[in-house]
Amino acid sequence: MKGLATPAVIAVLAWTSPAAVPVEPTALAVMTWNVCTATNANCRLYQADAQQLAQIIGGYATSQPIRPDVIFLQEFCGGADRTLELGLQQRTGRKWTVRSLALTSNAGAPYACHADKSGRARGAQSIAIAVADDAVTFTSHPLSSPPWYVKRAVLCATIAAKRVRACGTHLSSGTRYDDRQPGAPYRTRQIKEMMAYAAKPGYRSVFGGDLNVAPPDSADGSAAGRRAIVPAYRAYRECDQNGTSRTGRWTHSADGRRKKLDYLFTSQSSKRQCHVAPPTSLSDHRPVYLRVEF
Structure with missing residues (x-):
């Protein structure tokens, strides 16, 4: 993976909002969705072929009130990259690049x-x-990960024409086989590192995905997980955040429990519109949409 930063650089950047640099105003729409197609047999998109994936994702890119310019996906299957490009182009009439x-x-x-x-x-x-x-x-940039399980990473798209850096990820979970230690140490580091990678001088930042922690002001998840996301709320605004409340509508449903695990963060000074798609049996997550004016 490319772009490995030193721990010292990560620590400094993660706690510092990007410096204000004059750039032309622009608007951007972003969607994030854990499509749950890879290995989870409880989701209807499990074992979907590339054409089916492209059709469903293309539908969500065109049928909701916010139509994205950028899409973050998690639990996707890399063999569908090219099919998704073509499917999105057919559905939207726009050229797409998928990585x-x-x-x-x-x-x-x-x-x-x-x-x-x-x-x-x-x-x-x-x-x-x-x-x-x-x-x-x-x-792509590696994230600190438990040495006994999945190596996590963040994938960033730098869009020079809009002066935007957009980064998506799927962080470790709090399960017994992943970030299982007291204090959610790996997710705490991963969120700080993600913030550092999303910051680029002269660019506006949008970042998020399935972060596998609940919001700070919710009663969901572990207290350590809720604390892990605090730095992002301190430096940025989250798509579904209202006023000073650091929470939002639920995005994940499993075992009869619903909570917010999916996020889109952007600058505090931006104008934001947020949409959470209706519940679906296609995935255990709901798509989240952000329209932002910088």
């Missing part, structure tokens, strides 16, 4: 998606970003 990043084991081997219903391979379980119209540069 995915495979998640790897602690030994460095990619996690394979389960085969589709016809037995065809679908590539590795991935995070992905799709960007419409503009020329884009993608970079």
